[in-house]
Amino acid sequence: MAAGTSVLTPLITALGVAVNFLTSPITLVCLGIGALIAIGVLLYKNWETVKQFFIDLWDSFKMTIQQFVDWVTEVWTSIKDFFAGIWQGIKDVFAVVAEWFTGIFQANFGTVFCLSGMPL
16 A cells, blocks of 8 residues: 555645646736737738628628618608508598588678678
8 A cells, every 4th residue: 555655646746736837827827828829810810801700790780780770760651651641631621621611601701791781
């Protein structure tokens, strides 16, 4: 048993040192800086592809927004035309009623004024 533990002890110690090294703040900062540099290099080497991706993404966004604006405009126009038709119907009905009353009053007042001798 003593021989087995004497072989495992340095391995466990080495594993502990490796874990401590990999999780230390300095190592994590160095890995972060390295990752940022790698991302920068990849962007530089593939800039045309990245640029085209964002151009396509922006064009797609603009097209979607334009379709939404067109839809809202169409719906609003339909609603506006619907209520304009209702309002025009109401105005037409009141115009007919006003004409009817005007005809009645003109005929009756004309008769009254003629009977009284007063000119219209």
